[in-house]
Amino acid sequence: MKSHIIALCGGVGGAKLAFGLTRLLAPQDLTIVVNTGDDFEHLGLSVSPDIDTVAYTLSDLADRERGWGRKDETWNFMAALSALGAEDWFNLGDRDLAMHVERTRRLAAGEPLSRITADLTAALGIGHPVVPMSDQPVRTVLTTAGGDMAFQTYFVRERCQPVVSAVRYDGAAKARPSPALAALLARKDIAAVVLCPSNPYLSIDPILVVPGVRAGLLALGAPIVAVSPIIGDAALKGPAAKLMAELGVAPGVIALAQHYDGLLHGLVIDHANAADAEALRALGVRPFVTDAVMHADEDRLRLARETLSLAADLAQPALEHR
Amino acid sequence: MKSHIIALCGGVGGAKLAFGLTRLLAPQDLTIVVNTGDDFEHLGLSVSPDIDTVAYTLSDLADRERGWGRKDETWNFMAALSALGAEDWFNLGDRDLAMHVERTRRLAAGEPLSRITADLTAALGIGHPVVPMSDQPVRTVLTTAGGDMAFQTYFVRERCQPVVSAVRYDGAAKARPSPALAALLARKDIAAVVLCPSNPYLSIDPILVVPGVRAGLLALGAPIVAVSPIIGDAALKGPAAKLMAELGVAPGVIALAQHYDGLLHGLVIDHANAADAEALRALGVRPFVTDAVMHADEDRLRLARETLSLAADLAQPALEHR
Numbered sequence: 001m002k003s004h005i006i007a008l009c010g011g012v013g014g015a016k017l018a019f020g021l022t023r024l025l026a027p028q029d030l031t032i033v034v035n036t037g038d039d040f041e042h043l044g045l046s047v048s049p050d051i052d053t054v055a056y057t058l059s060d061l062a063d064r065e066r067g068w069g070r071k072d073e074t075w076n077f078m079a080a081l082s083a084l085g086a087e088d089w090f091n092l093g094d095r096d097l098a099m100h101v102e103r104t105r106r107l108a109a110g111e112p113l114s115r116i117t118a119d120l121t122a123a124l125g126i127g128h129p130v131v132p133m134s135d136q137p138v139r140t141v142l143t144t145a146g147g148d149m150a151f152q153t154y155f156v157r158e159r160c161q162p163v164v165s166a167v168r169y170d171g172a173a174k175a176r177p178s179p180a181l182a183a184l185l186a187r188k189d190i191a192a193v194v195l196c197p198s199n200p201y202l203s204i205d206p207i208l209v210v211p212g213v214r215a216g217l218l219a220l221g222a223p224i225v226a227v228s229p230i231i232g233d234a235a236l237k238g239p240a241a242k243l244m245a246e247l248g249v250a251p252g253v254i255a256l257a258q259h260y261d262g263l264l265h266g267l268v269i270d271h272a273n274a275a276d277a278e279a280l281r282a283l284g285v286r287p288f289v290t291d292a293v294m295h296a297d298e299d300r301l302r303l304a305r306e307t308l309s310l311a312a313d314l315a316q317p318a319l320e321h322r
Numbered sequence: 323m324k325s326h327i328i329a330l331c332g333g334v335g336g337a338k339l340a341f342g343l344t345r346l347l348a349p350q351d352l353t354i355v356v357n358t359g360d361d362f363e364h365l366g367l368s369v370s371p372d373i374d375t376v377a378y379t380l381s382d383l384a385d386r387e388r389g390w391g392r393k394d395e396t397w398n399f400m401a402a403l404s405a406l407g408a409e410d411w412f413n414l415g416d417r418d419l420a421m422h423v424e425r426t427r428r429l430a431a432g433e434p435l436s437r438i439t440a441d442l443t444a445a446l447g448i449g450h451p452v453v454p455m456s457d458q459p460v461r462t463v464l465t466t467a468g469g470d471m472a473f474q475t476y477f478v479r480e481r482c483q484p485v486v487s488a489v490r491y492d493g494a495a496k497a498r499p500s501p502a503l504a505a506l507l508a509r510k511d512i513a514a515v516v517l518c519p520s521n522p523y524l525s526i527d528p529i530l531v532v533p534g535v536r537a538g539l540l541a542l543g544a545p546i547v548a549v550s551p552i553i554g555d556a557a558l559k560g561p562a563a564k565l566m567a568e569l570g571v572a573p574g575v576i577a578l579a580q581h582y583d584g585l586l587h588g589l590v591i592d593h594a595n596a597a598d599a600e601a602l603r604a605l606g607v608r609p610f611v612t613d614a615v616m617h618a619d620e621d622r623l624r625l626a627r628e629t630l631s632l633a634a635d636l637a638q639p640a641l642e643h644r
Contacts, residue, residue: 044427074398080420086427094416098402105366105408123406230496 002191010203014196015057020304027127037140037206059124136175160239179257192311195226225266225315232272332525337379338519342626349449359462359528367422381446458497482561507538514633517548545636547588554594573584
């Protein structure tokens with residue numbers, strides 16, 4: 001019986017659904033593949049924001065109030081750094097720094113990101129595999145009126161203000177799926193692929209453009225379902241809707257389904273988008289209408305359960321043919 | 323008139339006297355040359371313990387109670403690092419980390435340690451020049467029964483327990499005095515050289531063995547005076563006396579003067595060593611007997627004043643000959 005779930009995940013919103021999935025599925029039944037397109041080198045440190053957000057969320061070390069970083073965090077490193085006149089636009093908490101320093105040390109020693117990530121997440125008590133999409137650097141770059149901008153510069157320093165005319169993924173052409181992702185794509189027991197509610201351009205596409213990943217996911221023959229990060233015509237968090245508008249598409253779940261262009265079999269949408277259900281069906285994407293906003297753990301679990309049930313429903317015809 | 327003072331300095335004890343000197347002398351009248359022999363790379367960070375101790379002491383950011391590191395320090399980075407299973411034998415405070423991260427970043431960008439040190443100490447509000455002995459790496463290595471040991475491994479991880487049979491300074495032969503130190507050695511207005519009360523083997527010798535330094539200091543024609551880090555037959559702090567015994571000399575101020583072998587014109591010693599005053603004179607070293615233990619700021623200033631007065635006395639005959 002097909003039993004393994006692959007979840008593709010970016011930062012905050014995606015990590016919440018991943019949390020729900022880890023509470024429903026045993027470690028051997030779920031792999032979380034994480035975007036590394038917004039990784040960057042800052043102050044000489046190798047920072048992997050999405051991996052760390054996923055790691056902190058799954059280990060319940062995340063600060064739920066602030067929405068990023070670790071809870072019980074202190075900021076004395078940043079205060080001392082500012083006093084030295086050093087670059088201080090990217091906040092690095094004192095506890096959070098441990099991840100960056102240890103990752104940087106091991107990368108410099110020649111270890112692959114995926115092995116380091118496996119060890120760090122295990123050390124945080126996470127039983128489910130958390131897998132970088134690639135061990136080669138892929139860097140999301142945004143073309144703006146002010147020139148090309150690295151993701152974190154756009155996202156954190158410029159607070160998503162610049163108008164974006166294009167998004168590209170430097171290094172993607174030469175990247176390979178990480179060994180764990182490559183192994184997933186070769187498995188015969190994948191029950192479903194879940195695209196967590198992360199930004200399509202900035203979190204999911206960087207994973208899909210790694211050579212072999214998009215085609216490999218389709219070739220699994222498993223239902224591919226997404227949870228919409230768009231509620232109504234706005235993103236719950238982050239610049240997804242703003243980006244869509246700037247890239248010339250009307251922000252919404254139709255545009256989201258069209259963006260994935262034949263990849264999706266199903267899409268979990270919020271009640272606010274219920275009116276688009278029929279149009280989604282017409283696009284060949286089965287909708288599941290629910291409350292797609294995750295406030296508490298119950299929401300994370302419920303949404304994860306609903307997503308898996310949509311995927312199971314989509315798999316049903318295949319089962320009937322057996 | 324000769325007016326500039328050069329102070330050679332290691333960590334804690336030496337930094338206290340340097341603090342006293344900075345309160346007596348204007349920035350243009352004093353340069354503090356700091357040992358970098360115990361610098362090391364840890365967790366991928368370039369740590370310069372003596373430079374930082376001097377910087378924190380002079381800027382009054384040092385933790386006087388603990389005796390090292392910064393006051394109002396927190397340790398959340400270390401706690402998180404330990405939880406990750408990373409190396410945690412060397413304590414790095416959250417605020418202290420800012421110095422290492424910024425130094426590491428700039429060294430990796432190709433900047434020399436002396437320029438970085440000038441900027442970091444200026445950012446901490448220190449007006450007096452703090453100068454690394456060299457921009458090239460010199461690494462103090464101790465030969466022990468258990469094999470060769472890097473300084474911090476011996477000092478921090480092994481808590482000075484191993485018996486030392488020799489001390490060497492890797493890289494010293496290829497090192498050059500830092501530009502600021504080289505410029506000092508070329509000046510004609512040096513009034514005195516002060517060896518701060520730091521470990522002779524582990525803090526002062528690494529400076530003296532940089533090619534050209536010892537001979538250059540003697541060639542200045544200025545009195546060279548030291549403040550003894552040995553009180554009675556024990557070191558006030560650290561392994562100086564233990565090292566002396568292991569290297570086959572009776573710990574004390576006579577051995578200290580003999581160790582410097584013709585370099586010293588004067589030596590400030592504690593009342594506990596007053597009985598050795600005559601023997602020091604016989605060695606050609608003028609003693610100054612005082613309370614050589616620095617408890618409070620008053621002690622630092624008094625000892626600095628007494629040290630400068632000893633140097634001035636030693637310079638007197640030269641003045642009489644003019």
